[in-house]
Amino acid sequence: MAEPLRYRDDEPADEPAVTLDAFLDQPDATSVRIEAGEDVRRLVPVLDRLRLVEIDFPRFRDGRGYSSARILREAGYKGEIKAVGDVLLDQLLFMRRCGFDSFAPDHPIDPAAAERAMTVFPAVYQQAADGLTPVWAKRHG
Numbered sequence: 192m193a194e195p196l197r198y199r200d201d202e203p204a205d206e207p208a209v210t211l212d213a214f215l216d217q218p219d220a221t222s223v224r225i226e227a228g229e230d231v232r233r234l235v236p237v238l239d240r241l242r243l244v245e246i247d248f249p250r251f252r253d254g255r256g257y258s259s260a261r262i263l264r265e266a267g268y269k270g271e272i273k274a275v276g277d278v279l280l281d282q283l284l285f286m287r288r289c290g291f292d293s294f295a296p297d298h299p300i301d302p303a304a305a306e307r308a309m310t311v312f313p314a315v316y317q318q319a320a321d322g323l324t325p326v327w328a329k330r331h332g
Contacts, residue, residue: 196283196305197293199271204243224275231259235266244268245295248276257289264290264320283308290320 197203208224209217211233222243225231234241244263246256260272271293274286278296283305286294294300314326 195273195293195295196300196302197271198287199292201271203293204271206242208243208245225256225259227253227255229259231262232266234263234268238263238266238268238270241268241270243271243273245273245275246291248274248278251277251279251282253277257286260286260290261320280304280308284311288315288319288321288323 204222206220206222208222209220211223211225211229214220214223215233215237218240221240222245223234223241224245224247226247227249231244231246234244244259246259248256256274260274263272272291273293273295274282274291275295276297278286278294278300280300283294283300287309294305315323316325316327318325318328
């Protein structure tokens with residue numbers, strides 16, 4: 192696994208992530224790993240004890256993890272959401288917009304290239320979990 196990319200100022204969670212079922216059964220767990228296809232809404236009642244949510248991308252073309260991150264952010268989760276697995280450079284910007292703030296890709300991503308990828312588009316056209324104002328909203332008020 193490549194060196195993780197992290198865009199947070201707080202300390203990383205120090206406990207390994209457990210499966211969703213194990214997390215829900217262990218009241219002292221604070222880190223969970225969501226596999227593709229699992230319903231992240233099961234975490235909404237316990238968001239207050241979460242420090243880290245790892246969301247697995249088994250293949251780069253599997254987009255279910257984007258929805259999981261967005262659901263968590265819309266539910267009010269402020270902790271770390273980490274994309275793990277088959278994460279590609281050209282996906283980072285869109286993952287950040289959905290609410291991911293750290294990445295553990297299977298293959299190395301150069302941090303400088305990641306920074307460039309995050310700024311490739313100077314304006315956004317949709318509202319997203321990142322809170323950026325879309326250009327149409329700037330134009331109309």
